[in-house]
Amino acid sequence: MKQSRIKEKGQTSFKAFAYAFSILSIVLLLFPLGWAISSSLKDPISLYQFPPKWIPEQPQVVTIVVDYSDSDMSDQQALERDGLKAMWYSWKRKQNEAIGEMRTIGMRDGRVLYEMKMRAFEFNAGRSYVLPTEVFTDQMMKTKYMLIKERGYSHVTWHGLDSETVYSPKQRAVSSTEDQLSAQIDAFLQSSSFLEGDVRTVSQSGDWMRIFDNYLAIFKENSLTSKSATILNSFMNSVYVVVLSIFSQLLLGGTAAYAISKLIGKQWSNRWTLFFVATIMIPEVAIIVPLYLVIGELGLTNNLWGVILPHTSWGIVIYMFKGFFDQIPDEMLQAARMDGANEWRIFYSMIVKLSIPIFTVISIMTFMAVWNEFLWPLIVLRDESLYTFTLYITSEASRPRAAGTGQSTMAMLLLAAIPLMVVFATCQRLIERGVSWSSGVKG
Amino acid sequence: MEKVSLAVPLKYRKKKRFPILAALFLVPSVLSFVVFKYVPMLYAIVMSLFDFSIMNPPGPFVGLSNFIHLFKSSLFQTALYNTFVIALLSLVMTFWIPILQAMLLIDIRRGNTLFRFLYLLPAAVPSIAAVLIWKWLYNPDYGLLNAILERIGLPAVGWLNDPAIAKFSLVLPGVLGGGLAVLIYYSALQGVSREIVESSTIDGAGPWRRMISIYLPGLKFIIGIQFIQFLATAFLAFDNIYVMTGGGPANSTNVMSLMVYNSAFKQNQFGMAGAISFIIFAIVAIITLIQIKVSNKE
Incomplete structure (x- = not known):
């Protein structure tokens, strides 16, 4: 269309309005998403700060230097435990602050005995196992020492009693009062008695790299806990359900719709179409309780197949498939038949290839619906290890847990959006085509 | 045309009646639809007539007393009322917004694909996750919405805790529009003949x-279809209510779909759940029939 369009009155101002309206709509639409992203990057204190801020605080790296010059400790384990105490107990005390990483350096007469560090995601993953409450005793660390080592929450480097490494402070050696956090930690350690060594300095510096630790914590928690219900596990459950639902839908729906459209007489075709498509009218909620009993009879409660199988009875899938097959001219099939191809051969060598667009469209529509599904898996699945992703995030979000886990919930919610975002970004055209097909308008 | 079909030998045409392959193709789906759609539907009706016991089905026959009990109970009356109010609220507040968004999008040439993508993007967040994000926005103490209200000098609102506005808060996220609906209307608008527009x-x-x-x-056509779907979805809304309010505060957001779930899986009253299911089905069927009548008249 290369004709010059006729300028009309009010054209320019209308265009400006259309742009302004659309941009405003989109900004408002993305606003909850933006807030979720901002929340997912925050430390607990700024998460619950009022009035809220959009920009998260910069995570701080805190270094504690412990001096053993006046102590005659020589046992490696005891020394390491001491360092871990300094690190874990002061972090636990300040657990809601924006701490990104903590380091402890143990030294004697200018020589480094040990160095240890722990990043925020490691502390967050481990703290409910290592320090569920603020019990800062020697005994506490004795019982948890092995756990910390086994699961690798903290990284400890042992230099040895006769170490050659000279202690050289890289950061400011003295904690100043303007660094509130390190001053507070210093005061906390000075006033407590669980440490064998003397706290020499506590210092801090900012590090933006640790801003994504709420996300890393989710995966660390996954790989370092004995829970059977983990985020990765529920993610895989969802993938399993989605993939098998799509596959069984394409197989059952595709074949049935092809039979209706091409293999049987007109009268029977109409009857069967009605049989399938009329079920679109049955609301899900209205049959969910008896459906649960039916699934129980089949022995599929608390089983992922109990979630998958009812997806093979979607009237809309048959409707869309039939609409597509009806457009394939009968003459083509007749020609193939005359060439001696049998019906099965025609179906799998000809129709399947022709139908790739409709297969894709239905796959995407099913993906969106099943990935989001909540009520049906909620009813069918009991074991947390079988939970799909939507169930998992809901149960995590509603679980009364220690304060300061709201940010990892937000991170989890955003992770849940990634698969569909990828689908949208890659298959926008197909979705638009599918949208116009499923709503009965030929695109 | 006539000639082509005459040219087909008789034995090929005969094959079209009901070949084995057709039966093979149809049986699994027919089985699936019977087991997962038709049997449960009949089952719901049967259940509603019994004081249904899961352990020992079907339990004693009680006739219509489940229904009578329901219509007498104030809890059900409230749920029925809430269902209609929430559906009506979302109709008035949200149904027309994607239509407007699509109509204004059709005149935008530059960056149209990007606009459509951005409209679609929020739909990538699973509805449950979106609900949880909104719950966080609504948080009376730390939520962003109350912070904004405070900034512009308005008093804080107990979004989900105040029975007077909890229904409104449930519907509010839909006001932003967007999602698949915009694409549906947009693709229908592209079907509007260019010549008519030009002339x-x-x-x-x-x-x-x-x-x-x-x-x-x-x-008009697509709005009709969307209207039915919208009403059906609004009537049957479960996820957002279950997660945001769970029916509270003071039953002000308790709706029929929530009652089905609660009476079956929380209170073990399967007969009652069957009765409510049947009522839901009847309401949706009536709405659909009215819609079909209206659209046939035109």
Whole structure:
């Protein structure tokens, strides 16, 4: 269309309005998403700060230097435990602050005995196992020492009693009062008695790299806990359900719709179409309780197949498939038949290839619906290890847990959006085509 | 045409009646639809007539007393009322917004694909996750919405804790529009003939006039379809209510779908759940029939 369009009155101002309206709509639409992203990057204190801020605080790296010059400790384990105490107990005390990483350096007469560090995601993953409450005793660390080592929450480097490494402070050696956090930690350690060594300095510096630790914590928690219900596990459950639902839908729906459209007489075709498509009218909620009993009879409660199988009875899938097959001219099939191809051969060598667009469209529509599904898996699945992703995030979000886990919930919610975002970004055209097909308008 | 079909030998045409392959293709789906759709539907009706016991089905026959009990109970009356109010609220507040968004999008040439993508993007967040994000926005103490209200000098609102506005808060996220609905209307608008649009322009119709007299009538069919789906979805809404309020505060958001779930899986009253299911089905069927009647008349 290369004709010059006729300028009309009010054209320019209308265009400006259309742009302004659309941009405003989109900004408002993305606003909850933006807030979720901002929340997912925050430390607990700024998460619950009022009035809220959009920009998260910069995570701080805190270094504690412990001096053993006046102590005659020589046992490696005891020394390491001491360092871990300094690190874990002061972090636990300040657990809601924006701490990104903590380091402890143990030294004697200018020589480094040990160095240890722990990043925020490691502390967050481990703290409910290592320090569920603020019990800062020697005994506490004795019982948890092995756990910390086994699961690798903290990284400890042992230099040895006769170490050659000279202690050289890289950061400011003295904690100043303007660094509130390190001053507070210093005061906390000075006033407590669980440490064998003397706290020499506590210092801090900012590090933006640790801003994504709420996300890393989710995966660390996954790989370092004995829970059977983990985020990765529920993610895989969802993938399993989605993939098998799509596959069984394409197989059952595709074949049935092809039979209706091409293999049987007109009268029977109409009857069967009605049989399938009329079920679109049955609301899900209205049959969910008896459906649960039916699934129980089949022995599929608390089983992922109990979630998958009812997806093979979607009237809309048959409707869309039939609409597509009806457009394939009968003459083509007749020609193939005359060439001696049998019906099965025609179906799998000809129709399947022709139908790739409709297969894709239905796959995407099913993906969106099943990935989001909540009520049906909620009813069918009991074991947390079988939970799909939507169930998992809901149960995590509603679980009364220690304060300061709201940010990892937000991170989890955003992770849940990634698969569909990828689908949208890659298959926008197909979705638009599918949208116009499923709503009965030929695109 | 006639000649082609005559040329087909008889034995091939005969095959079209009901070949084995057709039966093979149909049986699994028929089985699936019977087991997962038709049996449960009949089952719901049967259940509603019994004081249904899961352990020892079906339990004693009670006739219509489940229904009578329901209509007498104030809890059900409240749920029925809430269901209608929430559906009506979302109709008034949200149904027309994607239509407007699509109609204004059709005149945008530059970056149209990007706009469509951005409209679609929020739909990538699973509805449950979106609900949880909104719950966080609504948080009376730390939520962003109350912070904004405070900033502009308005008193804080107990979004989900105040029975008077909890229904409104449930519907509010939909006001932002977007999602698949925009794409549906947009693709329907592309079906509106360009010639009619051009000729109306020549006849001197301004852009607003064009929207009302050409685009809107062009959308009539799809709006009808969407209307039914919208009402059905609004009537059956479960996820957002279950997660946001769980029916509270003071039953002000307790709806029928929630009652089905609670009476079956929380209170073990399966007969009652069957009765409510049947009522839901009847309401949705009536709405659909009215819609079909209306659209046939036109």
